[in-house]
Amino acid sequence: MNAKIIIYDYAWIAINVIILSGVHIGKGAVVGAGSVVRKDVAAGVIVAGNPAKPLLKERSKEFNYNPCEFLAGNKA
Numbered sequence: 001m002n003a004k005i006i007i008y009d010y011a012w013i014a015i016n017v018i019i020l021s022g023v024h025i026g027k028g029a030v031v032g033a034g035s036v037v038r039k040d041v042a043a044g045v046i047v048a049g050n051p052a053k054p055l056l057k058e059r060s061k062e063f064n065y066n067p068c069e070f071l072a073g074n075k076a
Helices: 067-072
Strands: 045-048 053-058
Touching: none
Parallel strands: none
Antiparallel strands: 045 053
């Protein structure tokens, strides 16, 4: 099956993560290093492990920063 993987804005995917076909990573979600994501991750949820499971912590659901603003001030 070749379903699309969808990663929404402000999500953070750490190193060595495997995301299986058809999975959606919600807005602001975090996937810990070395995790294997087999199911959708809801917005703001932090997951880790193999298989990836939610941790007790949750990220803020308000995202009002723009990473490009930081880069614009640092042009050489």
